[in-house]
Amino acid sequence: MKPPPFAWTAPQSLDEALAALGEAGDQGKVLAGGQSLIPLLNMRLAAPARIVDINRLTELAYLRTSADGVRVGALARHTDVELDDAAYSVQPLLRRALRLVAHPVIRNRGTTVGSIAHADPSGEMTAVLALTGGTAHVASAAGPREVAASDFFIGPLESALQPGELLEAVTFPAFAPGTGSTFVEVARRHGDYAVCGLAAAVRVSDGLVTSARTAYVSVAPTPLVLDLTEPVRGATAPDADWTACGAVAAEQTEPEPDIHASADYRRHLVLVLTARALAEAAARAGAEAA
Amino acid sequence: MTEQQHEVDVVVNGVPHHLSVPARRLLSDALRHDLGLTGTHVGCEHGVCGACTVLLDGRPVRSCLLLAVTAAGHEVTTVEGLGTAEDMHPVQRAFRECHGLQCGFCTPGFLTTVAAFVAEAPDPTEAEAREAISGNLCRCTGYQNIVASVLRAAELTREGGATS
Ligand SMILES: Cc1cc2nc3c(=O)[nH]c(=O)nc-3n(C[C@H](O)[C@H](O)[C@H](O)COP(=O)(O)OP(=O)(O)OC[C@H]3O[C@@H](n4cnc5c(N)ncnc54)[C@H](O)[C@@H]3O)c2cc1C
Numbered sequence: 001m002k003p004p005p006f007a008w009t010a011p012q013s014l015d016e017a018l019a020a021l022g023e024a025g026d027q028g029k030v031l032a033g034g035q036s037l038i039p040l041l042n043m044r045l046a047a048p049a050r051i052v053d054i055n056r057l058t059e060l061a062y063l064r065t066s067a068d069g070v071r072v073g074a075l076a077r078h079t080d081v082e083l084d085d086a087a088y089s090v091q092p093l094l095r096r097a098l099r100l101v102a103h104p105v106i107r108n109r110g111t112t113v114g115s116i117a118h119a120d121p122s123g124e125m126t127a128v129l130a131l132t133g134g135t136a137h138v139a140s141a142a143g144p145r146e147v148a149a150s151d152f153f154i155g156p157l158e159s160a161l162q163p164g165e166l167l168e169a170v171t172f173p174a175f176a177p178g179t180g181s182t183f184v185e186v187a188r189r190h191g192d193y194a195v196c197g198l199a200a201a202v203r204v205s206d207g208l209v210t211s212a213r214t215a216y217v218s219v220a221p222t223p224l225v226l227d228l229t230e231p232v233r234g235a236t237a238p239d240a241d242w243t244a245c246g247a248v249a250a251e252q253t254e255p256e257p258d259i260h261a262s263a264d265y266r267r268h269l270v271l272v273l274t275a276r277a278l279a280e281a282a283a284r285a286g287a288e289a290a
Numbered sequence: 291m292t293e294q295q296h297e298v299d300v301v302v303n304g305v306p307h308h309l310s311v312p313a314r315r316l317l318s319d320a321l322r323h324d325l326g327l328t329g330t331h332v333g334c335e336h337g338v339c340g341a342c343t344v345l346l347d348g349r350p351v352r353s354c355l356l357l358a359v360t361a362a363g364h365e366v367t368t369v370e371g372l373g374t375a376e377d378m379h380p381v382q383r384a385f386r387e388c389h390g391l392q393c394g395f396c397t398p399g400f401l402t403t404v405a406a407f408v409a410e411a412p413d414p415t416e417a418e419a420r421e422a423i424s425g426n427l428c429r430c431t432g433y434q435n436i437v438a439s440v441l442r443a444a445e446l447t448r449e450g451g452a453t454s
Pocket residue numbers: 029030031032033034035036037038039074100101102103106109110111112113114115117118122123124125161165166167168191192193194336337338
């Protein structure tokens with residue numbers, strides 16, 4: 001199907017975009033990569049009166065990497081973030097998770113910041129932002145504000161963004177030295193949204209596990225972050241009982257059934273994938289020690 | 291009600307075009323209906339099937355998920371821009387040699403996707419070839435011959451690079 005009619009404007013600068021969004025208020029919708037919004041328009045599940053197309057704001061097509069983390073501007077495409085070696089060396093979870101986001105052709109167009117703004121609880125990057133304890137940099141005609149990842153995701157497809165606001169960038173902090181990470185998921189086909197998936201980070205100091213944390217997609221209305229350190233604290237990485245962590249995680253999740261998986265099957269996946277992901281992250285912890 | 295028309299300048303297959311279209315015109319429809327370039331096929335219009343894939347400034351993208359107005363000022367390459375019947379693109383030669391198509395509905399999307407892929411990865415493994423086409427659906431072939439075509443296209447590209 002085809003999109004319904006809408007008024008369209010393509011500002012050339014951030015200030016112009018903020019003015020247009022401010023004027024449009026709750027009638028306005030940002031168009032970034034369009035890889036989520038245009039399907040919704042084509043299926044007529046969304047019918048915004050005004051679209052503010054940010055694809056000419058090349059000033060926002062940036063990645064700024066320092067030892068502390070990676071700041072991703074609103075017009076950086078998933079592919080740009082995935083292939084950036086500096087970003088990978090500071091926060092390797094970005095590339096690992098992006099490889100599981102849709103297909104290369106979708107990633108050429110979709111933006112990483114757009115997938116955060118979209119707040120799909122199945123979107124891999126929401127879990128990465130949550131697990132890294134990242135920050136959303138929000139801009140509007142009224143001035144900038146910052147929102148912590150833990151306050152940003154409110155419900156399925158619902159974020160802390162208000163009408164008139166643009167998500168200008170997000171920052172994915174680096175992990176502490178000695179941390180290994182991975183992203184593991186089960187999807188029906190390669191590139192599909194996950195039936196269950198998680199980002200995992202394990203910190204090892206002097207050969208002993210000091211922290212084991214996870215963030216899940218497709219099991220809760222927002223990316224769910226769990227601290228699973230207790231069962232493995234002080235264990236050496238190869239001997240740690242990762243299945244015990246998986247069992248704790250399965251107890252703490254209340255997944256919903258849908259046409260692809262029952263709640264029980266999802267909870268089973270939480271257990272198995274948590275154990276697998278933590279073991280993999282722990283094995284990398286030594287190698288990735290900064 | 292008449293919708294507001296927007297003026298769009300876009301280069302398609304090396305030729306500059308000027309269009310007057312409503313903002314909601316998808317690039318796929320602009321190519322097919324406004325420019326008569328019906329090589330770009332439209333299957334699902336929500337990004338899943340890959341039949342509508344074109345190159346935007348050299349990178350493969352879904353033309354059904356791009357507004358024509360957003361493409362203004364950019365260069366688009368459709369399957370018509372890859373090669374001609376007399377002078378086929380290496381990817382087109384490979385698909386013919388390896389029987390990489392049956393009904394041909396999905397083929398334009400595969401050809402554009404694979405043309406960009408082999409340019410960047412001229413020596414892919416079979417696993418990489420499969421991943422490269424994982425976003426394109428084909429209802430006929432069962433994919434085996436398409437995978438063979440991707441590997442053959444890479445081979446032809448390497449040979450071309452060695453002789454020229
Ligand atoms: C076939 C297919 C498969 C996919 N599979 C996956 C997958 O497995 N995992 C996954 O995570 N994603 C998947 N996606 C979605 C993809 O990652 C999108 O690119 C992403 O969700 C949204 O980014 P976008 O730039 O395309 O945003 P758009 O589609 O342009 O916008 C999406 C929403 O976010 C808002 N928005 C976007 N940017 C901003 C901003 N800067 N400020 C304020 N609001 C903003 C828009 O108003 C809109 O409501 C898939 C898409 C397709 C078509």
